Amino acid sequence: MNVESITSGAQLAGMTVPKLLNARRLERPDMVAFQQKRRGEWAAVTWAEYAQKVVNLADALQRAGLQRGDRVAIMGDASQEWLIADMATICAGGVMVGVYFTSSPEEVAYYLSDSGASFIFVGSENQLRIVLSSGQSKNVRKIIVLDPEWKPASESEAVISLGRFCAGPNVVVDDFLSAQIAQADAKDLTSIGYTSGTTGNPKGAMLTHLSILAGAHVVTTFGPGMRSDPHRVVVHLPMSHTVARAQATTLPLVSGIVPYFGESTADFAQTIKEVKPTFFMAPPRFYQRFAAQILSKVHSGTEKQQGDYQLAMEIARKALDDRKAGRGDPFISALFSTCRDRIFLPLLAEVGFDELKVPFTASAAMPSELMTLWQLWGLQLKECYGQTEMVGANLVQMADWPEAGTVGLPVIDKAWETAVLEDNEMIVRGPGLFVGYWNKPEETKFALRDGWLYTGDIVEIGPTGLFKLVDRKKEIINTSNGKSVSPTQIENEIRHSPYISEAAVIGEGKKYLTALIEVDATATMNWVKTRDPQVRQYSDLANSEVVVRLIEGEVAKANSRLARAEQVKAFRILPEELSPENGVMTPTRKKRRKQLMERYQPLIDTLYDESEDHLIKAEMKM
Structure with a gap:
C-alpha cells in the first residue's frame, strides 16, 4: 500500500x-x-x-x-x-x-x-x-x-x-x-x-x-512534498490538542512527516532551535512570542546592524508589495533575496526557523500586522481553519504571500464541502467529521444536521472568494445602544500591537465597550526598563504610569482602524498573565470568557459608571 x-x-x-x-x-x-x-x-x-x-x-x-x-x-x-x-x-x-x-x-x-x-x-x-x-x-x-x-x-x-x-x-x-x-x-x-x-x-x-x-x-x-518528504516537526503542544496529536500520531501514517519530541514541552523553544523544523503549525501566540524575541535581538544590535535591518525592511516591503500586486521587478527581487540571506535568515535562526518551509497558524485569528512581519522576513506564513469536530481543516491559505486577515479558500480535496448560510454561519461536510458528542445527543443534533457540521462561526467572503473569520456566533456582543459587534475582530486589532499579547473586550448590555489587556511580558519589559526602574516583574506593569500611557497609545491606534461602535472607551492592564493555571485560558490559549469575566469582575466594575443603574435599582426597591 x-x-x-x-x-x-x-x-x-x-x-x-x-x-x-x-x-x-x-x-x-x-x-x-x-x-x-x-x-x-x-x-x-x-x-x-x-x-x-x-x-x-x-x-x-x-x-x-x-x-x-x-x-x-x-x-x-x-x-x-x-x-x-x-x-x-x-x-x-x-x-x-x-x-x-x-x-x-x-x-x-x-x-x-x-x-x-x-x-x-x-x-x-x-x-x-x-x-x-x-x-x-x-x-x-x-x-x-x-x-x-x-x-x-x-x-x-x-x-x-x-x-x-x-x-x-x-x-x-x-x-x-x-x-x-x-x-x-x-x-x-x-x-x-x-x-x-x-x-x-x-x-x-x-x-x-x-x-x-x-x-x-x-x-x-x-505544502510541497508533504506526502513524501521527511519533514521535521516539533511536537510542542499538549498531545490532547487536535493539531499536536495529528502531527505525532496520524500525519506520519499518511505523509513523510517525522515528529521530534523534546525533553519537555516547557523547553520547546530550545527544541525548535535544535531541530530546525521544516513544517510548523502553532497558534498565533507562539509566532508573536518568537517575533518579539527576534525584535529584541534587532533592537539590541549595534547602530550599523539596526541601520542594515531598517534598509532590508524597506526593500522587503517593496518586494512584498510587488509580489502581492502581481508585479515583478527583477532588481528588487534580487535585492530581497540578498536581504533574506544576509539579514533575515540569521534572525530566523535565532528561533530555529531558518529551514522552515511550511509554516502555518491555526486555533485563533492571526493579527494581520504580525503575519505581514513574518512575510517581510521571508517566511510564507499562512493560516488555516479547523475545529476539533473536523480534525483537519476545511479552509486554508494556499497562495504565495497570502492576504493577511483571511483564512483562505476551501481545501482542494473535493471530498470536503463548505457552505455559508444566510446568517453567515459556515457549515462543513466531509469524510473527516466527528460522528457526534459523547453522551450528548441533543448537542449532537444541533451540531450535525443532514451530514453537515454547523460550526457556529460567522464568516465573510471577500470579492476574491477568500474567507474571513468574523466571530463565534455565541460571542457577538449586543450593547445597550442596540449595536451588535464582534469582540474577536476588535481584539485582533488591539493585538496588532507588539506590546499586547491578549485582549478581552467587554460590553454585553453596556453603553460602551471596554477591554482587559494582557501586555506582552518580553516586549514591554524591554521597553520599560530604561523608562521606569520601579518595574521589576510582570505585576508591576499594571501600576506603571509610563506603561499605561504606552498601552493607551496602542489602543488609540486600534480604535483609529475601527468603526465608532467598535471602539474601546477604556481599558485596564491585567495584574497577571493569563494561563490555564488560573482557569481563564484553555491549554491552547483560547479565552474562557465566562471564567475570565468572573475572575476579573472587580477590575471590570471600575471600567463602567454604574450610577444610572444604581439609581434605577434603588428606585425599584422603594
Whole structure:
C-alpha cells in the first residue's frame, strides 16, 4: 500500500490505523518514525521498532481486560510514550481520551467520569497525584505511569509503571496486527477529543478511524512534498490538542512527516532551535512570542546592524508589495533575496526557523500586522481553519504571500464541502467529521444536521472568494445602544500591537465597550526598563504610569482602524498573565470568557459608571 498515492480523503474510507501502521512498518522498517530527546541526546526510533512497542503495549492492555470500545485516558506531556499509548489503545480496539496535563483534579474528574475511562496513562508523579485526588481513580482498573524513570514508593496493583505493565517477551507483530486489522472497521471509534470548553464544560467529539485519517490527509495538501518528504516537526503542544496529536500520531501514517519530541514541552523553544523544523503549525501566540524575541535581538544590535535591518525592511516591503500586486521587478527581487540571506535568515535562526518551509497558524485569528512581519522576513506564513469536530481543516491559505486577515479558500480535496448560510454561519461536510458528542445527543443534533457540521462561526467572503473569520456566533456582543459587534475582530486589532499579547473586550448590555489587556511580558519589559526602574516583574506593569500611557497609545491606534461602535472607551492592564493555571485560558490559549469575566469582575466594575443603574435599582426597591 503506497500512502503517497492517496489524493483524496474519500480514498481512506476502508483504512484503519492498524492497517496503515502495518503498511508503514512493512514498507519502511528501517526508516525513522520519530525522534525523542532524553538526557541531552536524540534517539531515533524506526517504524519496525515503533510497531513493536505499540503491539507490546496493545497486547498488555488486552491482557489486562481492555475490550473493544473501552475508553483509555492519557494525561501527560508530549513524548514518545504518549504517542505509543495512543497508538496502542487504538490498535487494541480501545478509544483514546486525551486529558491535558495542566488539568486540575476537578477537570480530570470530569473527563474520567464523562468518558467512563477504564484505564488511564499519566506522564509523571505529579499527574498521578492529580488523578488520585480527582476522586475518580477508584473507577479505573489501572493507572499506568509513562515516565520511564518513575520509581514507585511502593508496589501496587492499581498503579504500575509502563515497563512493568508491558513486561514479557516481544509479541509477534505480524500475528497481532493481522488479527486487529481483521476486526477493525473505518467507522469504529478511535478517540474522544474534548473541545476547548471556552463556553462551558468541554464536549467529547467522537472520532472514527476515517475521521482522524481523512483529517490528517487534508494537511498533506498544505505544502510541497508533504506526502513524501521527511519533514521535521516539533511536537510542542499538549498531545490532547487536535493539531499536536495529528502531527505525532496520524500525519506520519499518511505523509513523510517525522515528529521530534523534546525533553519537555516547557523547553520547546530550545527544541525548535535544535531541530530546525521544516513544517510548523502553532497558534498565533507562539509566532508573536518568537517575533518579539527576534525584535529584541534587532533592537539590541549595534547602530550599523539596526541601520542594515531598517534598509532590508524597506526593500522587503517593496518586494512584498510587488509580489502581492502581481508585479515583478527583477532588481528588487534580487535585492530581497540578498536581504533574506544576509539579514533575515540569521534572525530566523535565532528561533530555529531558518529551514522552515511550511509554516502555518491555526486555533485563533492571526493579527494581520504580525503575519505581514513574518512575510517581510521571508517566511510564507499562512493560516488555516479547523475545529476539533473536523480534525483537519476545511479552509486554508494556499497562495504565495497570502492576504493577511483571511483564512483562505476551501481545501482542494473535493471530498470536503463548505457552505455559508444566510446568517453567515459556515457549515462543513466531509469524510473527516466527528460522528457526534459523547453522551450528548441533543448537542449532537444541533451540531450535525443532514451530514453537515454547523460550526457556529460567522464568516465573510471577500470579492476574491477568500474567507474571513468574523466571530463565534455565541460571542457577538449586543450593547445597550442596540449595536451588535464582534469582540474577536476588535481584539485582533488591539493585538496588532507588539506590546499586547491578549485582549478581552467587554460590553454585553453596556453603553460602551471596554477591554482587559494582557501586555506582552518580553516586549514591554524591554521597553520599560530604561523608562521606569520601579518595574521589576510582570505585576508591576499594571501600576506603571509610563506603561499605561504606552498601552493607551496602542489602543488609540486600534480604535483609529475601527468603526465608532467598535471602539474601546477604556481599558485596564491585567495584574497577571493569563494561563490555564488560573482557569481563564484553555491549554491552547483560547479565552474562557465566562471564567475570565468572573475572575476579573472587580477590575471590570471600575471600567463602567454604574450610577444610572444604581439609581434605577434603588428606585425599584422603594
